Amino acid sequence: MIVVMKAGASNKDIEHVVERIEELGLKAHLSTGVERTIIGVIGDERLIKKEQLSLLPHVENVIPVLKPYKLASREFRKADSIVDVAGVKIGGMKLAVIAGPCSVETEEQLMATAETVKATGAQLLRGGAYKPRTSPYAFQGLGEDGLKLLAKAREKTGLGIVTEVMESAEVELVAEYADMLQVGARNMQNTKLLRSLSKIKKPVLLKRNFSATLVEFLMSAEYLLSGGNDQVVLCERGIRTFVDFTRNTLDLNIVPAVKLLSHLPIIVDPSHGTGRIDLILPMSRAAIACGADGLIVEVHPKPAEAFSDGDQSLTPSMFRQLTTEVKTIAEAVGRTM
C-alpha cells in the first residue's frame, strides 16, 4: 500500500501517518519527492483497511499494491486449472461445448434438443429449471420438474447437465440433479449462494455480472475457492454499455486478460452476450480465436415458440453450422473439439 501525502503536508502530518501504520503492525518507508512525500507500507496490506490511512489529515490518496484475490491468481497456481464435469474436461486442449434451450419447457422440447445437440457434438446439456426473469409476469421455469426432465435427458443421451441455481436454499436440491451448477450474472455477487456452492463437491459455472470489473469477477471466484471448491469455470456473457445494437456488449477482451491473471478456465456465452442470432456464429469464432476454453450456446428446435430467449436461440441447423466453423478456428489455434 502506498500513501500519497498532499502537497502541503507538514512533517507532523507525515509522522502521524507513520505512527498509525506502525500501530497497525506494519512498517512505513518514506520517499520525499519534490512536490510531495509518499509513504510505502511494508507488510501484508490485506490486514488493514484503506480508510484507516486515507482519512488521516493531509493524506491525498492511498494506493493498494497487492491484488485482492489470491487463490484465483496465476501467481498462486502457475498451471491452468482443468475442471472435470461428468467426464468432460474444461480448460485443457479440447474445447467444451455446452448447448441446450434457455428454459426447460416440456419433455418433448428438451429431449429433441438434447438429442440434436448431442448428435452435433455438444458435450454437455444446458437448460434452465429456475429462471431469473426481469418481469414477474414471465415464465419463471418449471422448478424441480425441470430438474427431473434434465436428469431424464442425461439418462437418454449421456450428456452431463449444466443448470442454474438461484439461492443457497436450493443448492442441495439442484446439486442432486446437476453435474455443474451455474451462477447467473444477476447472482455473481450473491455471497450467500457463493458460500453454499463453495461447500459442495460439484463444479460451478460462474457467469460475469453485467457491470463486473475483472477484479470483482475474480473476487467472486475467490469466494468459491476460499470456501473449498476449486472446480470453478468462469463465463463471459456480455456487459452493460451504451451500445444498443446488441442486447449486451460481449467483452471478449476479458478472455486473454483472465488467462494472464488467473489459472481458471473461461468459456463464452455468445447467446446472452449478443442477444442476436445473427451475431452468435461470428462471435463464437472470435471467442475461440482469442483463447476461450469453450462455449455455452442456446439452441431450440423452434426458437419462435421458445418460452424465453427465442431471439437469441439457434436452430439445430444453425448450431451444426456453428460447430463446423468453430472447429476450423480451434484447429487454427492448436486446439481440438
Next chain:
Amino acid sequence: MIVVMKAGASNKDIEHVVERIEELGLKAHLSTGVERTIIGVIGDERLIKKEQLSLLPHVENVIPVLKPYKLASREFRKADSIVDVAGVKIGGMKLAVIAGPCSVETEEQLMATAETVKATGAQLLRGGAYKPRTSPYAFQGLGEDGLKLLAKAREKTGLGIVTEVMESAEVELVAEYADMLQVGARNMQNTKLLRSLSKIKKPVLLKRNFSATLVEFLMSAEYLLSGGNDQVVLCERGIRTFVDFTRNTLDLNIVPAVKLLSHLPIIVDPSHGTGRIDLILPMSRAAIACGADGLIVEVHPKPAEAFSDGDQSLTPSMFRQLTTEVKTIAEAVGRTM
C-alpha cells in the same frame, strides 16, 4: 406491438405475419408505407412474446407499445404513494432522513451513532447486519447479533430500523427485527428474495442495481407489488459508468423520471452514490432539489475505524451540517424536514 416488415417483404410474407397474429388471439392492422409495411397488433400485447413475431420471415423489427410494468405505473395509480415505516411517512411533503453506520459493529458504536443521528434529526436508523462484500476476506456482518443490537438501539432511541436482507430464507428472521427491509443493489433482480418480500407486511427499500435501466428497476418493484406488498420505496445509489472520480455515478435524473412514470416514492443514497465524503453534502442538496423524498446516509462516529465504507461515512458533525443545508433546500422546494 408494432411489426415492421423488411423492405422487400412480399404479400405472402405479410399475410403470414397477419395469420400468426390472429392465431395468437389478436388482430392485425396494416399500414403500407412507401418503403415498407408496418403491422399494428391490436389487443393486449403482454399476452404474446416478441419472438413469436420477430423470428418470422422478412420481419425487420417488433416494437412494443405498452410499458411492461403495470402496478408500478403512474397510470395505474395517479396519486403519490406514501409508505409508512414505524410511523415515518415516506413520499409526502415531509422528507425522510435515514442515517446510521454502514455495518453494525459493536453495541457502543451503534448506540453512539443512533443517539447522535436521532439528536440531529434523522427519523430512521440504518445499519447492516448482513453485508454483501466483494471480498470473502472482508467483514461480512454480525448476522442475528447485529439485528439484536439494532432492536436495542430502537428501544433506546425510538428510531425505526432499516436493514438489509440478503436472501429469501432470512426474510422472516430479519422482518422480526426490522421496520423496513432493504434489498441491496446486488439483489435487485434476486427474484426469489423479491417474491418472499412481496408476502410480508413490512415496507421494502428497493435499491437500484449498478446497471439497471429505469424499466428494470420498476419491474423489480412490480415483483413486490404484484405479489401483494405495496409498501415499496425506491432508492437511487449510483450506476456503473466510465467515470472514475466517483466510486459510482449518482444518477439523479432518475428521480424526476420516476416521479413521471410511477407513483412510488424514491429516496437517494449519496454515500454509495458517490463514495466520497466530500461530495455527499452537495449531492444531498441536489437530490432534494430535484424531487427526492428523502435520503439514506452513512454516519459513523470514527469513519477511519469503520469495519466497512469508512471512505464514505460522515462524522456526526458533517451529518449535522448536511441536515442544516438540506433543510434550506427542502424549504425552497416547498417541503419540510
Next chain:
Amino acid sequence: MIVVMKAGASNKDIEHVVERIEELGLKAHLSTGVERTIIGVIGDERLIKKEQLSLLPHVENVIPVLKPYKLASREFRKADSIVDVAGVKIGGMKLAVIAGPCSVETEEQLMATAETVKATGAQLLRGGAYKPRTSPYAFQGLGEDGLKLLAKAREKTGLGIVTEVMESAEVELVAEYADMLQVGARNMQNTKLLRSLSKIKKPVLLKRNFSATLVEFLMSAEYLLSGGNDQVVLCERGIRTFVDFTRNTLDLNIVPAVKLLSHLPIIVDPSHGTGRIDLILPMSRAAIACGADGLIVEVHPKPAEAFSDGDQSLTPSMFRQLTTEVKTIAEAVGRTM
C-alpha cells in the same frame, strides 16, 4: 511516479529500473516490501513518459502521483476564477443564466426568443450558427448569416452572445461576432481548435465530451490556459451510459468535483444533459443546489417547429417557471440570480 516491481523481480531487475530512472535525470527511492519492491521516483515526473519505465523487465505497474494538469488545478490558484462575458460575471456569487434557441433559424425566431429570455432574466443569449449534426441531411446552421443575426439580437436586447465555433479556421470570424465562444462536446479534444482559442482575448465555454473523464476535461481546459487564455468556463452536458430514459446522463457529480480540484467556473446544460423537456426544470434546480455557477438552456418560441433539438427546448413560459424555481434554490445556497 511509483514503480511497482513484480513479485519475483531480482535485485538485478530492480537495479536496472533504478539506473533507468537516474539516466532520465530523476532519483529513485526503494521500499522493499514483504511480497514486492516499490520504487519511488523523485523529481518532476511530468518530464518522463510512463512507458519509459513500465516496459522494463519485471515491472508490474507504474503509478503517476502528480495530476497531469497544472494551471487548471486548485493548487495552482486557490481562489475561484471569475470570467467576465460582456459584463456578466461567471463564477461569483451571482448565477449566470444563458438561454436561447439551439439553432439560429430566422430573424423573427431569434428576436422573439432574445426578447423573451431577456425579459425573463437571462443575462446572455445562446444560439448556434454552426451546428455539428449527426446526420449530413439535417440542418447545419446558417453560418455567418446566423452570426449576423446574433449580433443584431445583441444590439436590440443588450444581451451578450454565446455561440459555437467548430474549427480553428473559423475562430477569428466567430470571435468578431461572439462575446463567448463555445467548444461543443464533440470538439472537446479538437486540439487545433483549442490552440486557436487559447490565442484570442475572448472567453471560452468548454463543454465536456460524452465520454470524457474529469482529468481529460481539465486537460482540455489546460490547452486553453497554457496557451494564454484564462477566460475559461466549463460546462457539464451529459455523458454516455447504458441509461436509456434520458438522451444523455447528466452527471452533476462533476460540479462539486470540479470545485474541489479546480478554480474554474462550471455551469450546467440540462437541455442536452437530459434531452427531455420534462426533466429540465428539476435538474436545473439540482445543478444549482450542488454548486453550479449557472445554466445554459435551450428556449424556443415554438419547440415543435424548431429546426433542431425541439424535443429539449423550453417554451418561454416554461423558461419563466425555471427562473422562478432556480431563484429559490439559489437563495437557499446563498447565491443570487
Next chain:
Amino acid sequence: MIVVMKAGASNKDIEHVVERIEELGLKAHLSTGVERTIIGVIGDERLIKKEQLSLLPHVENVIPVLKPYKLASREFRKADSIVDVAGVKIGGMKLAVIAGPCSVETEEQLMATAETVKATGAQLLRGGAYKPRTSPYAFQGLGEDGLKLLAKAREKTGLGIVTEVMESAEVELVAEYADMLQVGARNMQNTKLLRSLSKIKKPVLLKRNFSATLVEFLMSAEYLLSGGNDQVVLCERGIRTFVDFTRNTLDLNIVPAVKLLSHLPIIVDPSHGTGRIDLILPMSRAAIACGADGLIVEVHPKPAEAFSDGDQSLTPSMFRQLTTEVKTIAEAVGRTM
C-alpha cells in the same frame, strides 16, 4: 414513422395529429388498439423532424421506422465495397494489414519500422504526423516534416501511407502525401473535416469514436459518401465503458453488425482498442475470426522509447508473431493475407 398516442387521447387529439401529418405532406394510417391508438406515417419520414409530431398534445412517443443512413446501408448496395489504397484492396478476400509507429519521430525510427513491417508482410504503413494528445504538454507530432518522412518511407519501401488529418484546413496538405487519410476517434463527428474529406479523391479510414453507437458511426460515413467520396473504410478501436483492465473496450461485436447493415469494409485496431501489448495478439486473431477485413497495428523498434503509445506498441518480433497467428485464422475463415 409511428406515432403512439397516450392512453387517454381523445378523437380530437388524434385528428389533430392526423391533420399535422397531412400538412407535412404525408399520409396517416390509424390503428386503434385496446389501450391506445397508433398512427402510421406513410411517405418518406426523413422529410420531417420527430419533434414536429412528438410535441403535439397527447402524443406519447414517435418511433422512426427507417434507418437514418442510406448510402452506407446494405440495402443501397448489396455487394461488399472494396476500397483501393495504393493498390492494396481492402474489403475483399485478402486481408489488409496496416502497421507502423504511433508517431513519426525520426527518420531513423520510421525507416527502420517501415522496413521491418514490410519484410513481415504489412501492406500499408501507418504513422502520425499530427497527433491529437490529451495533454498540451505531450508531443504533438512533427507536422509537415512528419509527412515528408512518410513520403520518403514510401519511396524506399513501396508501402502506401496511412496518416491522420485533424482539421479541414489541412486536408489538402495531408492528401498530397498520404495514400489514405485517417479520421481519428476524437474527430469522428468533426463534420467540417468530414465534408472536406468527402470532396477529395483519396480513401478515408474512419475510426469509431469512444462513445459512438453503430448508427452514429454509419452516419459519419454517410457524410463522406453523400459528399461524393465512396472510398471509406471503417475502423473499430475501442469504446468507453466501466471496464478498467483495458484502456478501452474493443467492441468486436460491431464487426459482424457492420457486415449485416452496411457494404463498407471494416478493420480493427487492437492497439488502441486494448491499450495492452499482451492483449493485442489474441484480439487480432479474434478480429479476423469474426470477419474483419484487416488490422491496423502499432509497431515500434523500441516501444519503451516511443514518443507516444509505447504501452501498446509491438516490437518487430511480436509483430512477426502476430502475422503468423493471424494467417492461420485467416485461412480458417477462408481468407488470405
